Amino acid sequence: MLEIKNLHASVGGKKILKGINLSVKAGEIHAIMGPNGAGKSTLASVLAGNQKFDVTEGEVIFEGNSLLESSVEDRARAGLFLGFQYPVEIPGVSMANFMKLAIAERRRHQGLEPLTSSEFLKLMREKSQVVELGGKLMGRAVNEGFSGGEKKRNEIFQMAMLDPKLAILDETDSGLDIDALRVVATGVTKLHREDNATIVITHYQRLLDYIVPDFVHVLYDGQIIYTGNKELALKLEAEGYDWLINKSE
Amino acid sequence: MTKSTEERLLELYFANLDIIGDGFPLSLNSKRRDYLESFNLIGLPSKKDEAYRHTPIKGIFEQEWENYFIPTETPNNLPCEGDCECCIKVSNGFLGEDYRWLQMDNGVAIGSIKSALQHMPEVVLSHLNSMAQNDTEPLTALNSAFMQDCVFVFIPKGTKVERSICIEYNYSTKDQQVMSFARMLVVAEDGVDAKISVLHKNREGSFMVNFVKEVYVGDSATVELTEFSDMNCNSVLFNNSYSSQKKQSKLSGVNIWLGGSVTRYNGVGEFDSTESENKFYGLYVSEGEQVFDINTYVNHKVSDCSSYQQVKGIAGGSSVGSFTGRVYVATDAQRSDAVQQSKNLLMGSDARVYAEPQLEIYADDVKCSHGATVGQINDDSIYYMRQRGLSEANARKLLMHGYINDIIMHCSIEHVCDEIVSSVDRIVDRF
Ligand SMILES: Nc1ncnc2c1ncn2[C@@H]1O[C@H](COP(=O)(O)OP(=O)(O)O)[C@@H](O)[C@H]1O
Ligand SMILES: [Mg+2]
Numbered sequence: 001m002l003e004i005k006n007l008h009a010s011v012g013g014k015k016i017l018k019g020i021n022l023s024v025k026a027g028e029i030h031a032i033m034g035p036n037g038a039g040k041s042t043l044a045s046v047l048a049g050n051q052k053f054d055v056t057e058g059e060v061i062f063e064g065n066s067l068l069e070s071s072v073e074d075r076a077r078a079g080l081f082l083g084f085q086y087p088v089e090i091p092g093v094s095m096a097n098f099m100k101l102a103i104a105e106r107r108r109h110q111g112l113e114p115l116t117s118s119e120f121l122k123l124m125r126e127k128s129q130v131v132e133l134g135g136k137l138m139g140r141a142v143n144e145g146f147s148g149g150e151k152k153r154n155e156i157f158q159m160a161m162l163d164p165k166l167a168i169l170d171e172t173d174s175g176l177d178i179d180a181l182r183v184v185a186t187g188v189t190k191l192h193r194e195d196n197a198t199i200v201i202t203h204y205q206r207l208l209d210y211i212v213p214d215f216v217h218v219l220y221d222g223q224i225i226y227t228g229n230k231e232l233a234l235k236l237e238a239e240g241y242d243w244l245i246n247k248s249e
Numbered sequence: 250m251t252k253s254t255e256e257r258l259l260e261l262y263f264a265n266l267d268i269i270g271d272g273f274p275l276s277l278n279s280k281r282r283d284y285l286e287s288f289n290l291i292g293l294p295s296k297k298d299e300a301y302r303h304t305p306i307k308g309i310f311e312q313e314w315e316n317y318f319i320p321t322e323t324p325n326n327l328p329c330e331g332d333c334e335c336c337i338k339v340s341n342g343f344l345g346e347d348y349r350w351l352q353m354d355n356g357v358a359i360g361s362i363k364s365a366l367q368h369m370p371e372v373v374l375s376h377l378n379s380m381a382q383n384d385t386e387p388l389t390a391l392n393s394a395f396m397q398d399c400v401f402v403f404i405p406k407g408t409k410v411e412r413s414i415c416i417e418y419n420y421s422t423k424d425q426q427v428m429s430f431a432r433m434l435v436v437a438e439d440g441v442d443a444k445i446s447v448l449h450k451n452r453e454g455s456f457m458v459n460f461v462k463e464v465y466v467g468d469s470a471t472v473e474l475t476e477f478s479d480m481n482c483n484s485v486l487f488n489n490s491y492s493s494q495k496k497q498s499k500l501s502g503v504n505i506w507l508g509g510s511v512t513r514y515n516g517v518g519e520f521d522s523t524e525s526e527n528k529f530y531g532l533y534v535s536e537g538e539q540v541f542d543i544n545t546y547v548n549h550k551v552s553d554c555s556s557y558q559q560v561k562g563i564a565g566g567s568s569v570g571s572f573t574g575r576v577y578v579a580t581d582a583q584r585s586d587a588v589q590q591s592k593n594l595l596m597g598s599d600a601r602v603y604a605e606p607q608l609e610i611y612a613d614d615v616k617c618s619h620g621a622t623v624g625q626i627n628d629d630s631i632y633y634m635r636q637r638g639l640s641e642a643n644a645r646k647l648l649m650h651g652y653i654n655d656i657i658m659h660c661s662i663e664h665v666c667d668e669i670v671s672s673v674d675r676i677v678d679r680f
Binding site for chain 1: 651
């Protein structure tokens with residue numbers, strides 16, 4: 001589904017990603033862990049197509065097509081979803097209206113007719129249950145005045161609505177209390193299928209108590225320095241990253 | 250020696266004295282001279298006048314403007330598109346024959362001031378010119394002198410008006426340039442609950458509209474007033490609006506300014522009694538070389554009142570947008586609560602936006618806050634929306650809609666909202 005080869009990226013001349021290689025197949029869940037500043041969010045941004053970052057080398061294939069040339073929206077329409085570490089507030093735009101437009105674009109790309117109003121409402125109701133998000137948030141402006149937990153749940157709600165092929169969730173667990181964490185994590189698990197894939201970026205292992213990854217990668221200083229299975233996350237939790245960092249240097 | 254603009258206006262007045270005062274009682278007509286006198290004394294503000302530095306008033310008046318002293322067009326009497334209690338149409342400042350006087354079963358009356366003077370002279374005489382600042386505001390004084398026909402809206406004590414009351418001012422001419430002294434008086438007595446919309450539409454021709462509006466809100470009355478102006482590109486609108494609020498009253502105003510070459514809004518809100526609330530929402534969308542000069546003044550002269558003002562601007566092209574909000578809190582006006590916010594989106598690289606809060610606070614137990622922001626479209630928001638599949642153009646549009654919706658949502662008159670949204674869209678789509 002996703003093939004990242006020797007990806008290098010920089011911002012304002014500063015090198016951040018220094019040769020990332022990663023392969024994600026349908027049905028898999030990957031966890032990317034690593035200390036603050038390692039480049040995890042940068043990797044997510046580059047995959048999503050954020051123009052702040054310059055790709056200086058490497059290539060990314062998503063569903064058989066080269067990803068790096070296409071626009072942010074085309075990547076999204078093709079089924080790439082990014083759960084933001086810091087979801088943006090959009091005053092005056094209701095969640096319902098925002099989702100209606102987003103769904104219409106996604107369906108247009110899939111060659112499907114737009115949903116009727118009642119189909120759309122039904123979908124909203126159904127998907128808001130995935131993250132136990134009250135219907136009243138739908139009438140409110142996107143993320144405006146949402147609590148930290150509501151914002152993160154709202155990201156997963158949008159993921160549920162858009163049904164992406166590949167979801168990259170950037171620290172969806174940070175700043176959540178244990179209940180919200182459980183809701184978010186079980187939401188992600190519910191959405192997991194054999195024909196989609198998820199990359200969860202986190203620096204705590206606690207999220208992985210709920211989401212069982214097939215692979216755990218450690219990103220450090222712009223490179224994946226180690227790949228293991230879910231046991232690796234436990235070891236990292238207990239021992240930190242130093243032993244790995246020392247090994248790689 | 251060439252005559253000054255003020256002198257020319259005075260001459261115009263005296264040459265048409267009879268027709269201007271026709272149908273008005275002597276007591277009212279004799280005051281016109283006082284207003285003219287005060288206009289002449291103060292004179293037209295020049296650009297050197299700090300309060301008028303964005304509006305070239307003198308230059309505008311120096312142009313040739315014809316004045317219609319008699320109605321030239323019959324207002325169309327098609328019913329309003331919305332579900333209204335009553336609607337009235339005004340053409341170039343004059344009411345049509347069909348609209349001289351309409352009185353509903355619930356006592357709500359709407360019509361021309363001259364008819365009102367027959368039906369309820371004491372109400373008219375006690376309120377007309379009671380709020381307008383004729384001794385300090387030259388444009389207001391000029392209107393009060395020249396004013397001929399005036400829309401009068403009366404809502405009697407305790408009346409809850411379910412549907413909206415709509416007043417539509419149309420300005421249309423095939424002549425060169427025309428000035429109009431349109432006018433309006435609203436009297437909402439104690440305990441009233443009503444929604445009013447005032448539209449200024451300029452379909453054809455160039456106008457200089459010097460409009461004065463007075464709104465009286467009685468004890469415990471609640472009034473929602475939406476005013477929307479959409480002028481032609483060569484037209485000028487001076488909107489001088491005054492309100493007076495009695496005890497425990499609520500006045501909520503939504504003001505949308507579009508079009509025109511120059512729009513100057515001068516709004517004065519007075520709290521005459523305690524525990525009242527005044528809300529003011531404003532929005533202009535400017536493009537080209539338009540000027541929007543928005544000025545408000547809230548007078549907390551008594552205690553326990555709250556005022557909230559939010560004015561937003563979207564400035565494109567090389568337009569100028571300005572908001573000057575003055576809040577005055579008198580020594581005795583304890584527990585006043587005043588909030589003032591100005592938010593602006595700069596869409597044109599040559600556009601200029603000014604935001605100036607002016608607080609004059611003499612009481613000590615008050616809550617007053619103000620803030621002003623000027624920014625561009627937020628790239629992070631655009632990125633976020635594009636990540637959900639929206640095109641960049643649609644994301645920008647949606648963001649602007651959201652920005653605008655923040656103001657328009659305070660208007661609960663559906664057909665007026667729809668009309669505003671579609672007019673705003675037409676401009677925003679060009680950005
Ligand atoms: N817009 C930016 N401008 C400059 N430096 C940036 C920018 N974004 C990220 N960085 C830098 O890139 C490095 C990696 O950041 P990030 O990808 O956010 O790390 P992580 O998500 O792993 O904590 C950090 O050193 C950070 O300061
Ligand atoms: Mg990060």
